[in-house]
Amino acid sequence: MKLNNYLFLLIIGFTMLAAACKKGEPLQKEPVKVVKVSITGSTTVPLEFIYKDSIIASVDLASRENFIREVLLPVSNQSSEISIREAGTTNVIDSHTVPSSPFKQNLSVYYDGSQTYExxxxxxxxxxxxxxxxxxxxxxxxxxxxxxxxxxxxxxxxxxxxxxxxxxxxxxxxxxxxxxxxxxxxxxxxxxxxxxxxxxxxxNIEIKPPANPENMSVTAQFATTFTIASAGALFKGGDVDAVFYIRNSAGVVTVPSPEIRIKMPASGAFVTFELPPLPNSTSFYTYDICEVGSDALPYTDFLVANIFPPKLNKGKLGEIKFGSSYFEAGAAKLILMQDMMALKSSPAAEKGRYFFGKILDLSQYFQ
Missing domain, CATH: 2.60.40 (Immunoglobulin-like)
Structure with missing residues (x-):
């Protein structure tokens, strides 16, 4: 009787073993795969990264700029997801699919507090x-x-x-x-x-070096200061010419040859031109603002014109200076050209109202 029982149990055991070993039904589970995910980005608020209901990485305010986190994640043949949420909340702001391959993967997150970006x-x-x-x-x-x-x-x-x-x-x-x-x-x-x-x-302001390295390149905009009559005169408007002169430390004015006359548009657009070298270290450039194609003044409504009549400056006042230098060969400058006025009471023959140019050097802001 006992022998029959043993035989019965043995037969059952072999039967179960054979059933377990049928094709497509392995004895052991499929090995778990692992991927490495590099999480990078920036955020304006603390973040948490959730995978299978667990926090796998976090970012606080101290490390929110250009953060890097690397995690190893178990995956199956089917894709899983990383959820991204604001720290300490259930507010999921985005999610990222984690496939089973390749081993090395990247996740970039840039969050501005309202939306994520790639x-x-x-x-x-x-x-x-x-x-x-x-x-x-x-x-x-x-x-x-x-x-x-x-x-x-x-x-x-x-x-x-x-x-x-x-x-x-x-x-x-x-x-x-x-x-x-x-x-x-x-x-x-x-x-x-x-x-x-x-x-x-x-x-789109570009400062370009001069075509001739001995010259100085100038990119300029003109803006008048005489926009109200109470300033002593009123600018007529429209395009104007900037007419250049050379004056030395003794006050002697010469006219460059050929004449340097640059048309400055009323639109305020920048114009680029080149100035040739000065004759010596004691000379400097100056300029007057004139009507296009002439030496006439582009102003009207002069105050007390009977006492101080408007007169042409012809380079006698004003100067163009860049810091401690009057000229820099090969340099590129960006300037704002403006107009000024001075009253001269003597000698009697020169008594009048003179208009001349000044500059604001903006070059340092665009280097």
Whole structure:
């Protein structure tokens, strides 16, 4: 009887073993795969990364810029997900699929507090606001403000093959002075170089060296200071000529040959021209503002004109100076050209109202 029982149990055992060893039914489970995920990016708020209900990585405010986290994750043949949420909340802001291969994988996250992006680009902001304060916005969100010298490398988040809108406006106003497009590529090299005179904004300013290395290249904009009659005179408007002279330390004025006469547009656009070398170290350039094609003054409504009648300056007043230098061969300069007025009471034959040019050297802000 006992022998029959043993035989029965043995037969059952072999039967179960045979059933377990059928094709497609291995005795052991499939080995677990592992992938390595590198998590990089930047964020304005702390983040947590969740995988299979566990926090696998986190980012706090102290390390929010250009963070790097590397994690090893077990995966199956089917894809899994990493959920991204604001730290300490259940607010999932994005998710990322983790496939079973390759072993090394990347996850880039750039979060501005309201939306995630795939890339980060560096946008160079460089310019000068002569008057007023400017606001710089990305998709209507304020990212920077500034006045006078403005130099800032902005970090802008953007999705692959997408664009964002970059605008500039005067603080307190809603009208855009400029609108540009920011693209996802290249990650560096996109920029705005500008000059703002208080009313107009000019961008894409390039300072190019002179074609003749003995000369000095000048990129200039003209803006009159005589916009109200109470200033002593009123600018007529329109294009003007900047007529250049050379004066030495003894006050002797000479006219360059050939004449240097540069037309300055009323639009405020920048004009590039070259000045030849000065004859010696005691000489310097000066200029007058005249009507186009003549030496006539582009002003009207003179105050007390019977006492101080308007007279042509012809280079007798004013000077062009760059720091401690009057001329730099091979240099490229960016200047704002303006007009000034001086009253001269003696000698009697020269009594009058003289208009002459002055400059504001902006070169240092665009180097």
């Amino acid at each position: 890339k980060s680009i560096t946008y160079q902001l460089k310019g000068f606001a002569m008057a007023g304060e400017l606001e710089f916005l990305v998709d209507e969100k304020l990212v920077h403000t500034g006045t006078l010298k403005i130099e800032k490398n902005l970090t802008i988040y953007v999705n692959e093959n997408k664009e964002r809108q970059f605008t500039v406006r005067k603080k307190g106003e809603t009208t855009n002075l400029l609108t540009k497009t920011v693209t996802s590529s290249p990650s560096t090299g996109q920029s705005l170089k500008f000059f703002f005179d208080g009313t107009r904004l000019v961008d």
